[in-house]
Amino acid sequence: MNRFEGKVIIVTGAGSGIGAGTARRFLQEGAFVVVNGRREHKLHETIAGFDAAKSLIHPGDVSDEAYIKRLIDDTVTRFGKLDVLVNNAGIATFGPFEQTTTEVWRKTMATDLEGVFFACREALPHLTKTKGSIVNLSSASGLGGDWGLSAYNAAKGAVTNFTRALALEYGSRGVRINAVAPSLTSTDATADLEKLESVIAAFRDRLPIGRAATPDEVAGVIAFLASEDAIFINGVNLPVDGGLHASNGQPNFLKLLAQG
Numbered sequence: 001m002n003r004f005e006g007k008v009i010i011v012t013g014a015g016s017g018i019g020a021g022t023a024r025r026f027l028q029e030g031a032f033v034v035v036n037g038r039r040e041h042k043l044h045e046t047i048a049g050f051d052a053a054k055s056l057i058h059p060g061d062v063s064d065e066a067y068i069k070r071l072i073d074d075t076v077t078r079f080g081k082l083d084v085l086v087n088n089a090g091i092a093t094f095g096p097f098e099q100t101t102t103e104v105w106r107k108t109m110a111t112d113l114e115g116v117f118f119a120c121r122e123a124l125p126h127l128t129k130t131k132g133s134i135v136n137l138s139s140a141s142g143l144g145g146d147w148g149l150s151a152y153n154a155a156k157g158a159v160t161n162f163t164r165a166l167a168l169e170y171g172s173r174g175v176r177i178n179a180v181a182p183s184l185t186s187t188d189a190t191a192d193l194e195k196l197e198s199v200i201a202a203f204r205d206r207l208p209i210g211r212a213a214t215p216d217e218v219a220g221v222i223a224f225l226a227s228e229d230a231i232f233i234n235g236v237n238l239p240v241d242g243g244l245h246a247s248n249g250q251p252n253f254l255k256l257l258a259q260g
């Protein structure tokens with residue numbers, strides 16, 4: 001498919017995981033892609049094998065307001081416009097609430113929420129010109145609470161509702177704003193967690209599909225939301241969770257009955 005031929009797309013946090021998969025998916029489908037991330041060498045790895053003229057490596061911290069202005073300005077200067085913004089950069093710190101320091105709280109909010117705010121604010125004047133779209137990375141953790149992720153839950157919950165609010169304000173101006181809400185996806189961020197057999201077994205139990213997603217599987221949904229195929233989808237937080245969201249949270253009666 002070449003759904004993004006001639007389109008100009010920014011992907012933040014594109015040095016690894018879902019962001020790297022998403023940047024490559026857009027490059028495969030013909031887009032010009034600006035890849036942001038903190039580690040420049042990782043951004044080179046992301047675009048390796050693609051036409052260098054079709055991408056721009058733009059290292060920097062999304063929580064830095066001045067940097068985000070440069071990211072958007074440099075994109076438009078280089079490629080002449082902006083069609084899609086994917087706010088993917090994010091961090092999560094596990095731990096009980098009583099161990100959540102002010103530093104962890106602020107860093108989580110600065111990256112996962114303020115970075116999204118800065119980028120949306122700077123990008124929207126350009127997106128209204130191109131009738132473009134935004135895809136934010138919310139999370140299953142932005143649709144409900146977790147044990148041990150309170151700061152992350154607060155930030156992603158805010159991203160979920162921020163996505164809805166912007167969709168209301170910009171829909172009439174021709175800009176669609178959506179989010180994806182993945183559950184466990186195998187990336188650098190989850191590598192330590194996934195080393196524990198008990199974690200894998202618990203997710204196998206809770207996710208009807210029975211395994212973690214791959215970054216490319218989430219990237220495919222991000223690309224769908226950004227594409228013309230999703231032209232009438234606006235303001236959704238689309239679960240990419242193998243069916244987790246279909247459960248009301250009650251235990252698996254069939255499994256319990258079978259166990260006796």
Ligand SMILES: NC(=O)c1ccc[n+]([C@@H]2O[C@H](COP(=O)([O-])OP(=O)(O)OC[C@H]3O[C@@H](n4cnc5c(N)ncnc54)[C@H](O)[C@@H]3O)[C@@H](O)[C@H]2O)c1
Pocket residue numbers: 012013014015016017018019036037038039060061062063087088089090091092111137138139140141181182183184185186187188189190
């Ligand atoms: N992996 C999962 O299970 C999962 C589930 C739901 C949502 N998400 C969300 O998906 C997004 C991508 O996560 P991932 O799992 O691919 O993790 P990852 O750690 O592989 O990728 C995140 C990327 O963001 C970059 N980044 C972090 N802080 C940044 C900053 N301040 N400025 C610029 N770049 C920064 C990192 O360097 C990294 O390359 C995040 O928003 C995450 O919250 C992940």
